[in-house]
Amino acid sequence: AQSVTQPDIHITVSEGASLELRCNYSYGATPYLFWYVQSPGQGLQLLLKYFSGDTLVQGIKGFEAEFKRSQSSFNLRKPSVHWSDAAEYFCAVRTGGGNKLTFGTGTQLKVEL
Amino acid sequence: EPEVTQTPSHQVTQMGQEVILRCVPISNHLYFYWYRQILGQKVEFLVSFYNNEISEKSEIFDDQFSVERPDGSNFTLKIRSTKLEDSAMYFCASTPDSPNTEAFFGQGTRLTVV
Numbered sequence: 001a002q003s004v005t006q007p008d009i010h011i012t013v014s015e016g017a018s019l020e021l022r023c024n025y026s027y028g029a030t031p032y033l034f035w036y037v038q039s040p041g042q043g044l045q046l047l048l049k050y051f052s053g054d055t056l057v058q059g060i061k062g063f064e065a066e067f068k069r070s071q072s073s074f075n076l077r078k079p080s081v082h083w084s085d086a087a088e089y090f091c092a093v094r095t096g097g098g099n100k101l102t103f104g105t106g107t108q109l110k111v112e113l
Numbered sequence: 114e115p116e117v118t119q120t121p122s123h124q125v126t127q128m129g130q131e132v133i134l135r136c137v138p139i140s141n142h143l144y145f146y147w148y149r150q151i152l153g154q155k156v157e158f159l160v161s162f163y164n165n166e167i168s169e170k171s172e173i174f175d176d177q178f179s180v181e182r183p184d185g186s187n188f189t190l191k192i193r194s195t196k197l198e199d200s201a202m203y204f205c206a207s208t209p210d211s212p213n214t215e216a217f218f219g220q221g222t223r224l225t226v227v
Contacts, residue, residue, distance in 0.1 A: 043218045090156060092156075099144055100158050106155055
């Protein structure tokens with residue numbers, strides 16, 4: 001069965017520092033991969049997605065992610081974190097023909113000023 | 114920019130009562146979904162709906178749950194007899210009929226069962 005693992009439950013970084021959030025997936029076919037962000041009390045906003053092609057994808061708010069098939073990973077990165085990036089980040093894989101998403105458990109990002 | 118809207122944003126209900134959560138998906142979308150997120154846990158798929166019928170459902174989506182598209186714009190989730198463990202944030206989402214697209218999520222309805 002498909003699954004998504006986000007090994008880091010909480011991460012704290014200083015403002016201006018670089019960030020990498022890890023995501024590993026388990027899925028038999030070619031995955032469609034997503035990163036969503038959830039700010040407190042808010043819904044889920046799409047940061048970026050990977051369907052095919054270039055394995056380095058750019059998203060909104062200066063985020064990028066790299067798909068590595070050999071490692072079954074889709075890690076999210078940002079070169080310089082802003083205080084407004086503090087939120088919960090979810091990695092998800094699309095499974096099935098109807099766009100059903102399987103989410104990871106999320107990584108809570110705290111940004112220290 | 115088109116968006117998925119959900120009402121109410123927060124609902125408190127007594128255990129055993131029926132609740133209906135409402136969603137207005139993006140108008141040209143064809144697939145509709147409900148997900149839930151129990152506090153502190155991950156987002157879980159409940160059900161997908163296409164062409165006026167359920168296309169897939171999870172084991173969470175038991176006989177207490179039902180979905181309906183009563184008109185051309187609304188998509189509802191009904192919980193017939195709420196339990197304490199139904200307390201969660203419920204997200205509605207929709208997608209176009211296209212394989213290369215993402216799901217668009219609403220802001221969620223926080224359901225509190227007391």
